[in-house]
Amino acid sequence: MIWALLLSAAVPQAAAVPALRPSPPLDYARLVDEAIDGGRIIQAEAMLTQWRAQPQPQDLQPIEIATARMALEKRRDEEAAARFAALGQSGVKNCRVDEGQGIALLRLGRSREALEPLRRAVAACADRWRAWNALGVAYDQAQSWALSAAAYERAFQLTDKPAQILNNYGLSLLGQGKADKAAAIFDKAREQAPDDARIVANGDAAYVMSGQDIRRRPADTADEWGRRLSNAGQVAMRMGDLPRAQAYLSRAVTEADGFVPDAAAALAAMGGPGK
Template sequence: MMTLNRTLACWLTIVALAGAAWSPTLASPAASAIADARVADISRALDERRLVDAGRMLDQALLAGVQDARLDLLTGELQLARGRPADALETFTRAGAAPSAHAAARQGAGLALSLLGKSDEARAALEEAVAADPHAGRAWNGLGAEHDRRREWAQAEAAYERALATSADPAPVYNNRGFSRLLQGRLDEAVADFVQALERKPDMDAARTNLRLAMAMRGEYDRAVSGATPAEAAALLNNAGFAAAVRGDYRQADTLLTQAIKARGEYYQRASANLQYARDLAAGDQRRPTANADR
């Protein structure tokens, strides 16, 4: 129906890796308690997106000589959160050498590979993760996205169902499933999923943006752009204009995209390309779009 890029960054939420067994090199109860406390503190910092704190605590743990497979996994999660998937992949690959960390490491590696655009390898790693741990909710969520990329809608739906049943944080799953349904033209169901995501995480920008896009796809252009801040206006108008073009509402698309360009106050390549696309369609040119919605 349209080409919309899924933002997995946007979409990957770092969660605590509770339950991952730690390295047997820590044998004493005292050492175990210290490791457990450090892992809990770092996990909490990652959950709360306090990345500087998480990095500082990881550095302190390593300098203190704490040996625990979970620290490698948390280092990989921090690298993912900082937008360094190549480093994360290397870290997760190293962490996977510990049998106790295998499932979590394959999950992390699969998410990193997906961000790197290595879809086939990502899918294989994520399938390995859920085979090793059927409760690996983030791996199921990542598999859903990989199925979406292949337009394997039934498999994607099944993966998201498993993710919702096993994820500690369902908001990213609802967001991803909503986007999957948006791509399929199941607009009412998509809106419901984005609302579910926002009810669980009101500050989830990706879900809010996607909800506005779904409203625009239903022709609710005013609702799609209402309440936008000056910083948001250009991108939201672009998204609404693109949705109008996809719907065949070319006059409205022209209006919204022209407003997007004016709101940006400088050259807006994406909106300009979308405006040309809408005008080509209006003139009877059915070429596929070369631009898409802001994510």
């Protein structure tokens, strides 16, 4: 008996296992917003799908906001504008809704209608660089140059990826007839996004309009350079500078490896040789 008691006393008692606490629910609204703002669209869409599969009653409106934002990111602008408008009409007060509605309207060519929601967006959330950038574009459409410059400046201060803002500001300067200043801005934009074909083309246009020659980049293939020469020639042609236009277009058809149809067609219209 004594030995049994001793052996029993020597056996360690099992420690009590603490009860597992349930994991807190994911904050889908924040996670999806951050993914969209960060340009992680595939991730945002995957999380939005999960969120829709297990919504809480309070999630219905945030899900609608996220769905509208996803439509905007995918360039479904008509759908996005309709969704944002419906949210606004239902009484939603949210700077992302105002920002999204303004951007969608801008893309649809309705810049006057875009002004009011974009103003509301920056008034409620002054740290939204996309809203400030879009507001700058809307002010440009209204030729409110001082207001657009101030909006771009504010947007520039709020992001470390300013290529889009610089591109829009360069276009603003072109619209004001300040091609030399625009060329300098596009140079800065190209430093930020050297492979953005839109920025390269806009910069070339600014160079031609300011009387400067465009320069081939080391990264340009012969065909890419040919397309740039063709675009430069057509800018010169629209300016009425026919000798420069013919020079650029002729170089386009001779310096490219392949056929440059736009340059050949423009030369033919001018009576010049094609390739």
